[in-house]
Amino acid sequence: MAELTERPFPPGAYPLVVVGSGPGALQLTYTLRGMGIDHAVISQDDAPGGMFRKWPIFQRMLSWTKPFAEQKRGSREYERYDWNSMLGEEQDTRAIMPTVMDGTSYFPSRPEMERGLATFAQRTGLQVRHGCRWEATRRLEGGDLVLETSDGEYRAPTIVFAVGVSQPWRPPVLDLEGVEQYGDLRPAETYRDRRVFIVGKQNSGFEIASGLLPWARQIVLASPSPAQLSVQTHSLVGVRARYVQPYEDYALAGGVVILDASIEKVERDRDVFHVTTKSAHEDHPRHFVADDVIAATGFTCPLLDLPEIGVATFGQSRLPAQTPFWRSVSIDGVYFAGTIMQGSQGLRKHGIPSNSGAVQGYRYNARVLARHLAETRFGKPRQRRAIKPDEVIPLLLAEASRGPELWHQRSYLARVVSLDRAEGIFDEGILPLAHFVDDSDGPDAVAITLESNGQDPPYPTAYIRRRGQTLHERSLQPPDILLEYDGPAYARELAAALEPVLDQALTRVTP
Amino acid sequence: MEVRPDVVDILSGFALFADMSTPELENIVQTFGEVYFAEGERVVRQGLTATGFYVVLDGGANIVVGGKERGNLRPGDFFGEISCLLGEPPTADVVATKPLRCLVLAPHALEEFLVANPHVMYRVLQGEARKLRTTTKWLS
Numbered sequence: 248m249a250e251l252t253e254r255p256f257p258p259g260a261y262p263l264v265v266v267g268s269g270p271g272a273l274q275l276t277y278t279l280r281g282m283g284i285d286h287a288v289i290s291q292d293d294a295p296g297g298m299f300r301k302w303p304i305f306q307r308m309l310s311w312t313k314p315f316a317e318q319k320r321g322s323r324e325y326e327r328y329d330w331n332s333m334l335g336e337e338q339d340t341r342a343i344m345p346t347v348m349d350g351t352s353y354f355p356s357r358p359e360m361e362r363g364l365a366t367f368a369q370r371t372g373l374q375v376r377h378g379c380r381w382e383a384t385r386r387l388e389g390g391d392l393v394l395e396t397s398d399g400e401y402r403a404p405t406i407v408f409a410v411g412v413s414q415p416w417r418p419p420v421l422d423l424e425g426v427e428q429y430g431d432l433r434p435a436e437t438y439r440d441r442r443v444f445i446v447g448k449q450n451s452g453f454e455i456a457s458g459l460l461p462w463a464r465q466i467v468l469a470s471p472s473p474a475q476l477s478v479q480t481h482s483l484v485g486v487r488a489r490y491v492q493p494y495e496d497y498a499l500a501g502g503v504v505i506l507d508a509s510i511e512k513v514e515r516d517r518d519v520f521h522v523t524t525k526s527a528h529e530d531h532p533r534h535f536v537a538d539d540v541i542a543a544t545g546f547t548c549p550l551l552d553l554p555e556i557g558v559a560t561f562g563q564s565r566l567p568a569q570t571p572f573w574r575s576v577s578i579d580g581v582y583f584a585g586t587i588m589q590g591s592q593g594l595r596k597h598g599i600p601s602n603s604g605a606v607q608g609y610r611y612n613a614r615v616l617a618r619h620l621a622e623t624r625f626g627k628p629r630q631r632r633a634i635k636p637d638e639v640i641p642l643l644l645a646e647a648s649r650g651p652e653l654w655h656q657r658s659y660l661a662r663v664v665s666l667d668r669a670e671g672i673f674d675e676g677i678l679p680l681a682h683f684v685d686d687s688d689g690p691d692a693v694a695i696t697l698e699s700n701g702q703d704p705p706y707p708t709a710y711i712r713r714r715g716q717t718l719h720e721r722s723l724q725p726p727d728i729l730l731e732y733d734g735p736a737y738a739r740e741l742a743a744a745l746e747p748v749l750d751q752a753l754t755r756v757t758p
Numbered sequence: 759m760e761v762r763p764d765v766v767d768i769l770s771g772f773a774l775f776a777d778m779s780t781p782e783l784e785n786i787v788q789t790f791g792e793v794y795f796a797e798g799e800r801v802v803r804q805g806l807t808a809t810g811f812y813v814v815l816d817g818g819a820n821i822v823v824g825g826k827e828r829g830n831l832r833p834g835d836f837f838g839e840i841s842c843l844l845g846e847p848p849t850a851d852v853v854a855t856k857p858l859r860c861l862v863l864a865p866h867a868l869e870e871f872l873v874a875n876p877h878v879m880y881r882v883l884q885g886e887a888r889k890l891r892t893t894t895k896w897l898s
Contacts, residue, residue: 471781472788509784527781561794561859568794568857576796576857592793596808598864600791685800700808701866710806720806 256287256376258399263287263620266394267409268295268375270364271585274333274610275407277371278617281336284625287403288373289396291380295373296364298411299357305435305458307354309450309487310605312344314353318649320345326651330607331355333367334614340370354489381410386556392580405624407616409585412564412604414549417542420510421446425520426540429455438462444522444535446510447543448474453490455543456503460492467535468493469506469524470544481701482599508533513540548587553578566590571679572619573612582620588612593659593681597700601659611652611660615677631665631673639664639672639749640741643695644733647707647723652677653697657705661694666748684710691748698722707732709744719744765792765861768815772834774885777877789871790861795819795854802838802852809848810862811838811871817858822851830855839882842868 263279265272268290276288290297308331314320316328321342326334332344344363348355355363368375376398383395387402394401415428427433429451435458443463445452448470456466468474475485476494496503508524511532515521522535547565554560559568559577567583568576569591575581583590588603595601602608621627634642646653646662653660661683663675667690675692683694691713698708704726711719721744723737766783769775775783790813795801801819802809813836821829821837828850831837841848842865863871872879 470788471785507785509781525781527779527785559794559796559857562792568796570796576794576799594803594806595791595793595810595862595864598791598808598810598862598867684803684806698808701864 254376255374256289256379258396258401260402261285261287262403263405263407263624264289264394264401264403265407265409265584266290266381267411267585268292268377269298269409269411269585270296270333270606271588271609271613272375272407272409273364273368273373274613275409275584275617276373276375277333277335277367278614279620280373282617282621282627284617284621284627287401288375289379289381289394289398289401290375290377291397293377294361294365295368295375296361298413299361299364305454306356307352308357308360309354309489310607311353312348312355314345314348314350323651324649326607327649327654330605330655331360331363333364334610335367335371337370340367343367343370381551384552384556386578390580403580405580405582405620407582407584407620408550408553408587409583410549410587412546412548412566412586412589414547415542416545416547416563418510418544420513421540421542421544423513423515423540425515426513426542428541429543432541435459435462438539440464441538442536443467443539443541444469444520444537445541445543446470447545448472448486448505449543449545450486450490451545452543453486453493455541456493457490460496460503463502465502465504466493466496467504467506467522467537469504469508469510469522471507471509471527473507474505480599481703482699483602483605484599506533553581561590571682571685572623573616582616584613584616585609591679591681593679594684596658596698599657599699599701602655602657603659607655608659611656611677615660615679618676629676631675634664634672634674636672636749639666639693640738640745641733642674643693643709643741644707644737647695647697647732648730653695654705657697657699658708659696661696661710663692663694665690665692667691680710683712686712687716693745693748704728704730707737707741709741711744711748713748765815768833769813769861772813774813774834774836774878774881776881778875782875786875787861789867790863793860793862795858795860797854797856797858799854799858800851801854801858801860802841802848802850804849804851805847807841807847808865809838809841810865811842811868812836812852812863813861815859815861818855819852819858820855822853823849836882836885838865839868839886841865 263286265288310330312331313328318324335341347362348359380397385393415430442465444467477485493503497505508526511525512523520537520540525532557578558575567590586604588609622629661680663678665673694710697705699705706726708722819831
């Protein structure tokens with residue numbers, strides 16, 4: 248690719264630096280460039296989407312791209328069905344993924360995902376300084392940050408880290424020579440006729456188990472609490488449907504054991520491991536003999552020295568704690584993009600997290616972040632569109648029915664309409680819901696989201712803010728089985744909810 | 759968000775979990791998520807539904823009703839249970855007064871959790887009894 252030879256963005260001072268070249272970084276730099284924001288992009292990888300050359304280990308993504316859908320391919324509404332494409336403005340930069348998939352599965356393979364990203368980068372002419380490894384970070388008096396890289400130093404007041412949540416993590420009990428880790432497994436056939444003990448019952452553990460079903464003699468999947476299944480949680484929380492096969496083998500006594508127990512001890516005796524487990528429901532420990540022990544116990548962020556310069560982190564993944572606009576809560580000028588954005592948790596309504604850990608979620612975050620950076624760090628006012636009073640309710644309900652941002656980021660991203668009596672009514676676009684409900688300086692406004700409660704189909708919820716306070720929320724019920732929310736019944740309900748902030752005449756609904 | 763391994767040690771020092779064995783605490787740690795709030799950030803918002811049951815691990819928070827401070831929360835304290843149990847919006851804001859780290863359980867999961875862990879349920883009831891006593895004293 249051209250940028251490999253031209254090596255753009257030499258070390259030096261920039262207004263903004265993006266670190267990374269995965270989907271999060273590409274979406275961000277594309278959107279920033281479209282806004283005319285001068286910035287540099289550096290990445291240690293040799294080409295876009297370096298992670299997809301390693302993971303997922305059994306080849307296919309967990310995210311769909313449905314080649315055929317109700318909505319026209321390439322339209323904004325089609326994005327609901329295409330979880331993997333980057334979001335371009337020009338037609339040939341939209342819905343790229345279905346054009347690079349061979350049709351054998353609607354879950355893209357790793358090479359297909361990598362090809363989709365490379366195609367987007369090539370068609371948009373995005374520039375990245377590849378082969379430039381971030382190695383250390385300093386803060387200068389005055390607030391600027393300095394990145395020490397393999398190519399030299401970059402100085403900027405604003406840096407966005409899009410470096411993934413990609414370092415496999417294992418608990419001390421598994422810190423033993425010979426214990427393998429997600430990401431460095433041997434070829435599947437080398438587990439032929441072996442007893443495999445997998446620690447961890449999330450998607451990575453079940454992915455490994457599914458991949459080894461044709462090979463292993465016995466598979467034990469163990470962790471203290473029961474696995475959740477996405478088909479039960481009605482969300483991306485839990486093991487995805489395509490990795491549930493080990494459960495059926497367990498239920499049908501097919502050589503798979505699924506165990507709710509903590510790992511007390513792992514010892515190696517020549518060619519075998521002895522694993523001791525303890526369950527909260529049994530009086531005595533259990534002992535297993537295994538030929539292989541595999542840690543599928545999660546991932547952490549490769550933040551290097553950011554915690555030492557004051558970036559607060561939390562949870563096993565050491566995610567940086569972030570504001571609703573993905574800035575470190577503790578260090579000004581440090582922002583995050585890509586899967587790390589899940590550290591900005593939002594409202595977690597009904598306990599359901601955002602989809603910011605996945606492409607279909609963080610690609611929208613990236614656009615919101617770009618607009619926010621342009622507004623707050625570069626003094627470029629956010630574009631907003633004046634709308635007429637009788638457009639408010641149809642707009643909000645159309646967004647709830649077909650807006651991809653709301654579908655992919657439920658109770659997290661919202662479509663906002665401000666209702667300032669002095670200035671008028673404006674479509675403010677997509678904003679983080681957490682920002683909207685806590686924005687005590689904001690004008691009267693309404694935000695609409697889609698909400699999932701873990702049981703019912705998703706339903707729209709409107710948040711009405713008046714005089715800086717969130718007056719109330721109104722869920723439009725009952726959920727529609729066909730997921731269409733722009734009918735007259737929902738319009739009447741929303742109109743009633745908006746009464747405090749809109750004149751009755753303005754909320755009149757044509758049945 | 760999964761919780762850090764050190765949480766088991768922290769929980770073992772809390773009255774709420776005083777009756778639990780280590781495997782039981784490890785199970786709890788995997789049942790809950792871990793969340794973090796910066797100073798000044800709202801954890802629970804008065805009037806907004808479906809928040810959760812929280813246990814404070816580190817830091818502190820104020821309970822604010824209608825803009826007035828009505829109490830504070832420290833490590834080992836819990837909140838959000840009334841809203842979860844009644845299925846109603848919280849009647850107070852909870853605002854972090856310093857960096858706040860909590861365990862959180864989804865509202866719909868609280869019943870199953872308490873029924874499966876009767877010792878924790880008893881400790882929660884003790885907490886509710888203390889709150890009721892305080893309220894009764896205040897009213898009288």
